[in-house]
Amino acid sequence: GTEVDEKLYEFVTFHQSYSYEEFIEGIKPNSVDGKVVYAIEPGIFRTICEEASADKDNKYVLIIDEINRGNISKIFGELITLIEKDKRNIHNLQLAYSKDNFTIPDNVYIIGTMNTADRSLIQIDAALRRRFAFCELMPKSDLLTKTIQGISLKRLLEEINKRIVEAGFREKQIGHSYLMDVDNLDDLQFVFVNEIIPLLQDYFFDDYKKLEEDILSSEFIDSENMIIRDEWKHDSTLFLNALKNTFQL
Numbered sequence: 001g002t003e004v005d006e007k008l009y010e011f012v013t014f015h016q017s018y019s020y021e022e023f024i025e026g027i028k029p030n031s032v033d034g035k036v037v038y039a040i041e042p043g044i045f046r047t048i049c050e051e052a053s054a055d056k057d058n059k060y061v062l063i064i065d066e067i068n069r070g071n072i073s074k075i076f077g078e079l080i081t082l083i084e085k086d087k088r089n090i091h092n093l094q095l096a097y098s099k100d101n102f103t104i105p106d107n108v109y110i111i112g113t114m115n116t117a118d119r120s121l122i123q124i125d126a127a128l129r130r131r132f133a134f135c136e137l138m139p140k141s142d143l144l145t146k147t148i149q150g151i152s153l154k155r156l157l158e159e160i161n162k163r164i165v166e167a168g169f170r171e172k173q174i175g176h177s178y179l180m181d182v183d184n185l186d187d188l189q190f191v192f193v194n195e196i197i198p199l200l201q202d203y204f205f206d207d208y209k210k211l212e213e214d215i216l217s218s219e220f221i222d223s224e225n226m227i228i229r230d231e232w233k234h235d236s237t238l239f240l241n242a243l244k245n246t247f248q249l
Contacts, residue, residue, distance in 0.1 A: 008058055008059070008060050009061050009063065010047075010060075010062050011063045011065070012044050012064055012065070013064075013066050013069075014065070014067055014068075014069045014070030015066065015070065016069060016071070019074060019075065020074060020075055020077045020096070021043065022043050023044060023075045023076070024042075024043045024046050024076075024077060024079060024095065025042050025043050025046050025095055025096075025097050026040070026043065026097060027040055027041075028040075040097045040098050044062070045062060045079070046095075046102070048060050048062050049102070049108055052105045053105045055107075056105070059107050059109060060108045061108075061111060062108065062110050063111045063112075063113070064110065064111070064112045064113070065113050066114060067113065067128070068114040068125075069114075072125035072127065073125065073127070078096065079093065079102070079104065080127055080131070081093070082103065083131055084131055087104070088104055088105060088106035088108075089103060089105055089106050112128075116171045117172045138173070139173050139176045140176050141154045141157045141158045141161075141176060143180065144157060144176055146182065146183070148182065148184060148185055148187075149185050149240055150244075150249075151240075151249050152249065153179045153182060156179070156243070156247060157176060157179060159247045159249070160174055160196075160215070160247070161173040161174055164200075164215060166214070167210060172203050174196060178195055178196055179191065185236050185239075185240060186236065188239075188243075189239045192243075197220065197228055208221060208223035208226045209223040211223065217245065217246040219242035220232060220242055220246065
């Protein structure tokens with residue numbers, strides 16, 4: 001992008017070890033003339049807020065990927081209060097390390113993304129949920145316009161997801177991104193072998209019978225032995241026929 005883009009947008013991914021010190025401010029060791037000096041350095045959020053304060057004509061956006069993976073109370077600290085809309089520009093708090101007074105300008109926007117299918121995580125922090133509007137993004141099969149050997153990728157995704165929903169797993173539907181770059185049968189086979197089938201196997205790890213009968217078929221799954229059949233993985237004709245028969249395409 002342009003210099004303006006780089007200035008107005010920042011991107012960060014939360015994880016279990018991500019901290020207040022990285023996000024707001026923290027004490028970082030630096031080497032000065034061979035000696036270790038501990039200085040207070042601003043984190044990504046404080047930096048973007050200060051840039052936005054000095055440039056009121058522009059909107060600044062911080063995109064936080066995997067926002068539910070971080071320990072929100074630890075990362076935001078005292079600033080969880082200040083991100084509320086009615087507190088912008090008005091309320092300020094003293095930061096923990098620098099003791100500076102700090103306020104969040106109203107031209108800073110926080111966009112958080114999260115995958116609700118990830119059940120290894122507890123539900124998103126209630127204090128954070130209250131401060132955000134939520135927008136659900138479902139798979140968009142309309143973006144899939146290609147037909148591979150007579151198989152419409154759009155219809156294929158819709159049929160798989162219909163079965164997943166009917167099996168009671170609405171939030172575990174397959175995203176369209178898996179099929180966006182599929183241009184031929186080899187691509188489609190690769191995606192099924194390495195991505196889609198292993199994902200479904202993970203979702204239905206405790207019920208291969210359901211995976212075979214309700215989601216896929218005996219051409220893909222051997223539920224008696226609790227395995228994914230091997231034949232279709234190495235033979236494109238078998239794979240094509242298995243797809244057509246399984247999903248009535």
